[in-house]
Amino acid sequence: MIAKTTYRRYFFGAVLLLTVLAEATAQGGLGQRMQSQMSGGGGKPLPREPLFEKRERDWKPSMLKLSADFIPLGQTAFADVMSGWGVQAAMDFDIYFLSVAYGHQASTRGEDQNYTYQNSGNYFMIGPETNLLKNDRNGNSLTFGLKYGRSWFSDEISFRRDSTFFGSYEVNETNPGLTASWMEMNMALNVNVWKGLYMGYTVRYKFFRNVKGWETFAPYDVPGFGLYEDNTGVQFNYYIGWAFRWREKFPPLPEVN
């Protein structure tokens, strides 16, 4: 049990380390570009004008990214407890994205214990993201976002209870119409791999969890959020998708002699 928790911490620690490394790599790339522009050639004097002119805001969308989440697909294929699917759509507005994620999650627990628990429902998350890579021409993004999440789900549990005083009896509890809402902060790295193909991951930290619709039995899983008992949740998504572009956001770079 503790080993499982430790494993989860190491796992998220590794993910976050990768995020920092990716960010450092992006900084390195930018630094190299600046160095190549500044060094020029043949001892020419350095250009005095700023490297990046003050950019005008461009609120007109230039692309729509549609992605599939491969984590729930992997869970469906290889895990016993969880199954589901998830998709995400994101549209750019200047350096911001409006992102919507939608998905389905089902879980079955307790097969190794003395109970059977089943949970199934749909969820969505919507909110803005800001791209920390402000001038990336390929559409790569390292984003920080704040989102609102909501899910609709149902669950049920059954087990046999042995009471010394009231005897032995079957316990069946159902919650047919549960709703949950929460807020989340997320960090996402999305990289252009080939033409319109993008892939990247999102780490979501969820908080302000509010679940309605239950009286006696508290749900265990909250689709899209995590565990009800935790009050906060962490979710990791790995998205692979395609960007449909209808215009170039940045003018072509001037030729450097």
Added chain:
Amino acid sequence: MKSGSFIVLGIWLLLACQEIKDCGLESSTDYAIAGYYVADSAEKTPRVAKFNKVYEVGVSNYYISNVEDTIADDSVQLVGLPVYDQAEQVTYIFETDSVDYELDILYKPHLRIYYDNCDPVFSFKLDTVLSTTFDSVVVVNPALDRVVPENIEIYF
């Protein structure tokens, strides 16, 4: 770009504060502890009580105490009264030679899976207690938990 690193560091710190779960930490119980006290006393005085039989009206096979069977324990100051998770009320009868005292306990059961490697557990919270035969009854602590010494005070 430094701001991005601070955000990542902040999320990492939040993750590090996640709770470690252990089935053994669950301390809720399925019985209320009732204490006997002397009615019409200026000070709160515990009372040693002796009932012929204490039982729940819906349970015919078991009783809490019986003066014939439990000679050593029939004079007590506290009694544990089990609550039923498939209902929201239990009624206990405290029999004596002269009068039968009745106590209604109203409560809310709460079922949860604390951790999926643990069995589901019921916890209970007392709403109120009623009696037309005891002088007075009062809920002093609504949570049924091992760390709570007493849930109900019975004055007679």
